[in-house]
Amino acid sequence: MKLDNKVAIVTGAASGIGKEIARVFLAAGGRVAIADLNLERAQETAQELDPSGQRALAVAMDVSNEVQVERGVGLVAQHFGAIDILVSNAGVQIVGPLETFKFSDWKTLLAIHLDGAFLTTRACLNHMYAAGSGTVIYMGSVHSKEASVLKAPYVTAKHGLEGLAKVVAKEGAAHGVRANVICPGFVRTPLVDKQIPEQARDLGISEEDVVKKVMLKETVDGEFTTVEDVAGCALFLASFPSNALTGQSIVVSHGWFMQ
Template identity: 80%
Template sequence: MSLTDKVAVITGAASGIGKEIAKAFFAEGAKVVIADLNIEAADATAKELDPSGARAMGVAMDVTDEAQVDAGIEAVAARLGGIDVLVSNAGIQIVGPIETYKFSDWKKLLAIHLDGAFLTTRACLQHMYAQGRGGSVIYMGSVHSKEASVLKAPYVTAKHGLEGLAKVVAKEGAKHGVRANVICPGFVRTPLVEKQIPEQAQELGISEEDVVKTVMLKDTVDGEFTTVEDVARTAVFLAGFPTNALTGQSIVVSHGWFMQ
């Protein structure tokens, strides 16, 4: 289950969960690619991990831009010698009730989560298949891949969609030794979630403390947030799993919020 010298592309990796996964992969010996919309932050994260630049690099990547995704993955493969792992992590959140939700926000959110997952997957699979050494594709789902919450119609739709994509990639990739799985975290206290707390408090007419206690964490077994470290450990496990025995699956990391 070693990640030594494996080339791992993590989207949205300049901060939050993506950055923690990059750090964990690097610690396990992988060469990590910080793919992010913010190239300055991506380069800074890569330099933080490896000042020499030998095992970490930043790449500008708007995951909804087909040309930029394809060019970025080609540049990574040329510099680092292929692609072994993709973590499709880039995402946003825009909350609001369906009856007033802007179509432009719906399209933006689905484009980042679903179009981005498709474009990065397609680009990376071409290299994984050609290399003949297998690979691992990991999608960042959510408990919202399994459940629904008010005010999150496009997010829930997108996260459910990632499970379907992973299952198809698992079936198509099996003959090439490529696995595909989904990590489904509960609420992780990243800037994405911090932003939601006051937004939901306003929409629901309750306090921010009640959003945390009675909305976000009410169904956990211990009232605790999932941590970025929890998610990163799961990503390391999935990335390094050696066979097709674990593919097409979703792993829920949520302090018991959702139990399969």
Template identity: 75%
Template structure:
């Protein structure tokens, strides 16, 4: 069985005209789940990737799997809600690769519970990671992108950027906020060649979603199977989860888009759950 690095080498050799040849990409929350899949997809298209994650060791392991030499992949520790850590991590990325072409603001958490009982500390924690994190990484990225007069910022929203569900007040609020931030970045960044867009996935069966299934089963007094069928996938056209590969392909499309015709937009990837 090929190693991950060998698999990526094969893909790159078969795809010498990859869509992100020598582009430098930072992905937050990229040591696992959706972020990791985006990093692998971007690397297979020729990008140099910076794996930013709260878990330094996991970030470095993922980077080493992509490129053990460290020439095309870097793992950095980053709590996206911490201004100093964001500035240090961004500085490490630019020092290593000399530029930044794409930022994928992906780091996030989920906390569910009735609004009337929702703890303020949990509200602040979730919004800090999703919104403060998006702001801090965006600001740091824009400083470099403006110097280059080019760049693309992709926010990881959700169908909950457009819809609402019970027990998810903080998450829905945060994900709606990312669309507003992307629109402002698209307006301000246009003069500097910077685009901004949002991906809005449906339910992707990552550890984040796996954790929600028993939580919602308890909250609603139903089985876990009913949570999946009647809550998570009820509005899809085929009863299927969105995959990490689906989301990574959408991110690649947005990152590689050749002009500012596609900016300030939100792309729903949800098996038809949300149609607009």
């Protein structure tokens, strides 16, 4: 699977899943914008993944900020001359019971996951439509399919991404643009590591039980999904050659959810 010099914007790419997707895309011959809220970390990641400085570009981007998104996407298009792929990956997690969940936290999470997906998609579609081709990939979750306690806004947002992808797939088809969703299970990133003690506290169980009896209970092998698993799926979707695969979601979860 090759990307043949295609230009990808990966949001939240300074660490975790986004960083691994950027690594895999670069190895496949792509050019990648490392878009992240933390510009310094984005610059460090770009330098680490592409010491030549020719194929990776660090971009400061708060995906919930319309001005920053428009400016950042414009910078990438100007620097590389095109935008072929968007991976809308930036996300946060805030857990807690619904009856005490702060409205401000609810709005923050939805702004990053849903507003961010909308804003980056809209900005990239203008360039993709002009070129007559493009691929949009949303980072969903098994929580795009299932619900878990303590995660009301996250589950809501991840379900919403499936709807957005289907609309982009229908509207984008006439312009050669595809849209799909990757739905990972639990991936052992700092985002998940932060949840383990929080869920242990809120559920009144040990951290070991959070991992074994909550996070990995429904998997076929008791294993976490890896960043490499998710990045491989992203490369498959980004390099798929036709509109035969659009408006779909692919679950990468060690069998936690089967469809």
